[in-house]
Amino acid sequence: MEQSSEKVYALAFGAHPDDVELSCGAILLKIMNEGRRVAVCDLTKGELGTLGSVETRKAEAEKARLLMGYADRSGLDLGDGKLFYNEENLHAVIRVIRRFRPEVVFANPPDERHPDHMKASKLVADAVYYAGLRQLVTEHDGRKQEAHRPPHLFHYLQFRHVNPDIIVDVSETFAPSRAGVLAFGSQFHREGTEPETLINRKEFLSGLEARARYFGEQIGALYGEGLLTTKVPRVGNFSALFP
Known part of the structure; x- marks a missing residue:
């Protein structure tokens, strides 16, 4: 059976x-600062991206892993532009x-x-459910895996603005999390003749900070990152949630 040494608290796809x-780097850093293990999984290599090669983006992802301190970062290579909803891709997720048997899963927004x-949002959301079915057999490293359904699934926010269901105070981790973002240097603005993309505009990174400041203002904090919930959260310890 699967070894527990790889277990993490949060798994972000x-x-x-x-x-x-x-989208949620500051939240992940906050979780790790609270003493929890975090893993990241990239579903594709980003090979259709306008900027950067597959090799460059792989190196940047590894650099981000080291700077952020993830317990693990893996890649599935399901195909940039080919994230089709099929049995093969679903079972891979x-x-x-x-x-990793996480308690919390983060995924792209729907x-x-x-x-x-x-497509990634749908794949991950459905995989979270199906991973809990004992009759669905999968293997890793030649060993049968135990069923596991993570109790919590959240969707982070990307380009489209929506009102989040939850805003996490990331005032202490927003600035440090920028190191993980800037690790992907091939994607951001550089002087030269490269074609313009959505995220290599000069204004892009300052726009990210502006959104974090806006979300922070909504909760009386310096910075915030928003999440969408997939079910109504259960409150057990009320005073811990609202100190």
Whole structure:
């Protein structure tokens, strides 16, 4: 059976390398600062991206892993632009979930400008459920995996503005999390003749900070990152949630 040494508290999926850092990196850093283990899984290599090569983006993802301090970062290579909803891709995501056995899963939002983000959202959300079915058999490293359904699934926010269900105070981790974002240097503005993309505009990174400041203002904090919930959260310890 699967060894427990790889178990993490939170597992964050991204359709492309950098999705996670750009959207919920400060939340992940906050979780790690609270003494919890975090893993990241990139569903594709980002090979259709306008900027950067597969090799460059792989190196950048590894650099981000080291700077952020993730327990693990893996890649599934499901195909940039080919994140189709099929049994093969679904089982690939299930294997990752069963490998790390997280309590919390983060995924792309269901309504987005990039089709891959929406496909990834559906794949991960369904895999979270199916990973809990004992009759669905998967293997990792030649060993049968135990069923595991993570109790919590959240969707982070990307390009489209929606009102989040939860805003996490990331005042202490927003600035440090920028190191994980900037690790993907090939994707951001550099002087030269490169074609302009959504995220390599000069204004992009300052726009991210402006959104974090806006969300922070909504909760009386310096910075905030928003999440969408998939079910009504259960409150057990009321005074711990609202000190």
